[in-house]
Amino acid sequence: MSTDVGGVAADQLQSLIMRIERLEEDKANLLADIREVFAEAKSQGFDVKIMRQVLRLRKMEEHDMKEQEEILDLYKRALGMQ
Template sequence: MPDVGGIASERLRSFIERIERLEEEKAALAADIRDVFAEAKGTGFDTKVMRQVIKLRKMESNDRQELETMLELYMAALGMIPSSGVDQNEAAE
């Protein structure tokens, strides 16, 4: 296939077809992941918590610690947990 309007048609087709194959693989992997979550749920595991654990495991240790600290601070500011030495007024600012 010749170039059309300065576009290498065969090269473009190759890229498009590769992307389409990868999208198909991605869909198959997503289905496999759903199956694993369904299996875990059937065994009694809480899949929402599992998803959160997976998200946390992907994070760097420092980022995870910062997130946990901020979460604790916000929850303490809202009275959801006992304050951990943080002044309630200071936390609300």
């Protein structure tokens, strides 16, 4: 049976908080692993900034990517960069 404290189910709240804390710890470990992979890529001569851009582009829908490229081209032309 759950303990009610001021209308809050304390056991349930504690369980949720503990789950979030475990997930946050997992997330921190994953971020550390990703940093290690980027460091390895950099040590092998890859441009990490470009790799991050490629990853961002791979997550995008094709129509969104094309729209972004068209706007970038338009802005570059307006600034005399092409």
